[in-house]
Amino acid sequence: MADIQGSYDDLFLAVPRLLGEFLDAGDAGGSVAVFVDGKPVVDVWGGFADADRTAPWQRDTITNVWSVTKTMTALCALILIDRGDLDPDAPVARYWPEFAAAGKEKVLVRHLLAHTAGLPDWDGPVEGLYDWSAATAALAARPPLWEPGTAAGYHSLTQGFLVGEVVRRVGGRSLGEFFAREVAGPLDADFHIGLSAEHDSRVARSVPPPSQDEDYAASAPGGDPSSAPAATAMRVRDGNGVAWRRAQIPAASGFGNARSVALVQSVIACGGTVGGVRLLSRAGCDLAGEEQFSGDDRRLGMPVRWGMGYGLFGGSVGWGGWGGSLVVTDPEGGMTVAYVTNQMREPADDNRGMELVMAAYDGLTGLRA
Structure with missing residues (x-):
């Protein structure tokens, strides 16, 4: 049986038990947290931080x-909107004049957040992602693939640069710095966009799926690869590299x-x-939960509801990342998983x-009874 560390309310026992089952089934390591009304009712971890299973997964x-990172980036934009510094109905070019090139004058801020801007694919080298100025300049010069706002196509890598550059222009600092000062710092949250070297020893590198190696590349679960033949494939080895960690x-x-x-995310x-x-x-x-698009996503190849930077799931908001x-976050239930x-x-x-998530809801039902 896997050794699960941490703490949990007994009503949520099914959550750490599930994590243990995943580890017993062959997973390397992981952590799970459930917050209700802003307080942790589950905070557990287990397994190993390395593929060789020699380094135990620790509390830190x-x-x-x-792509769970997208929810953090969206939160930064929502903070600026809430302050009145950023208008979701304004053209992106109001804040980023160069962006108006190639027929993008009518792209709105909300289109960036909702994956409807028509700039879904990164088609340069992976190394280009590590140069913020070059990446944003390339996106600003590109024409949209469809009329903005009329269709959605998951902006898997590009959304962060698009929203992030608007945040930089409005907030006066890079997205990673804005997040650190305005969100992570005040909350004392151990989350980083642009990881400094001092944290490298704590990083658990991504382990490819069974039968795959570090050349395993990202693909949409139901997407048609032929619909984006020029899009750059992200590999596990890229994400495990130092340059990726340092970049925003x-x-x-x-x-x-x-x-x-x-x-x-319990803030929401x-x-x-x-x-x-x-x-x-x-x-x-x-x-965050205001629906911007509902229908088939051109890149994911499946029905999706997009809010303002978040995926919508019934009355909940959130998103998942490549690999699992x-x-x-459920505002009505006051719970984040x-x-x-x-x-x-x-x-x-x-x-x-x-x-x-479903196991956490069972616990929430008991807690609210």
């Missing part, structure tokens, strides 16, 4: 959560653990205030995150 182990890639290069992810579940720290008004929180990490793992699985075969 962090790993790349891939706000759609995919966030490092944290389940505790930090749940702590930050708690009307904007957690632990006495106010980041948003209630109206600002509600904006996930965060789901986060699962962070270094063990990747094939998307079509991976239900771990949602199983943990």
Whole structure:
């Protein structure tokens, strides 16, 4: 039996038990946290931080959560909107004049957040992602693939640069710095976009799915690869590299653990205030769940509902990352569930995150009874 560390309310016993089952079934390591009304009712971890299974996963182990990072980037934009510094209905070019090139004058800020801007693919070398100025300049010069706002196509890597550059222009600092000063710092959350070398010893590198190696590349679960033949494929070895950790890639290069992810995103579940720290008004929180698009996503190849930077799941908001990490926040229930793992699985075969969410709901039912 896997050794699960941490603490949990007995009503939520099914959550750590599930994590143990994942580890017993062959997963390397991971952590799970459940916050209710801004306070942890589950904070557990187990397994190993390395593929060779020699380094135990510790309380402060962090790993790349891939696209779960998008929820952190969206939160930064929501903070600026809530302050009145950023208008979601304004053209992006109001804040980023160069962006108006190639027919993008009518792209709105909300289009960036909702994956409807028509710039879904990164088609340069992976190394280009590590140069912020070059990456954003390339996106600013590119024409949209469809009329902005009329269709959605998952901006898997590009969304972070698009939203991040707007945040930089409005907030006066890079997305990673804005997040650190305005979100992670005040909340004391161990989450980083642009990881400094001092944290490298705590990083659990991503472990490819069974039968795969570090050349394993990202693909949409139901997407048609032929629809984006020029898109650059991200490999596990890229994400495990030092250059990736140091870079600010706000759609995919966030490092944290389940505790930090749940702590930050519980802001949405708690009307904007957690632990006495106010980041948003209630109206600002509600904006996250305001539907921007509902229908088939051109890149994911499946029906999706997009809010303001978040995926919508019934009355909940959140998103998952390549390989399995996930965060789901339920404002009505006051609950946030986060699962962070270094063990990747094939998307079509991976239900771990949602199983943990459902187990957490069982505990919430008992807690509220």
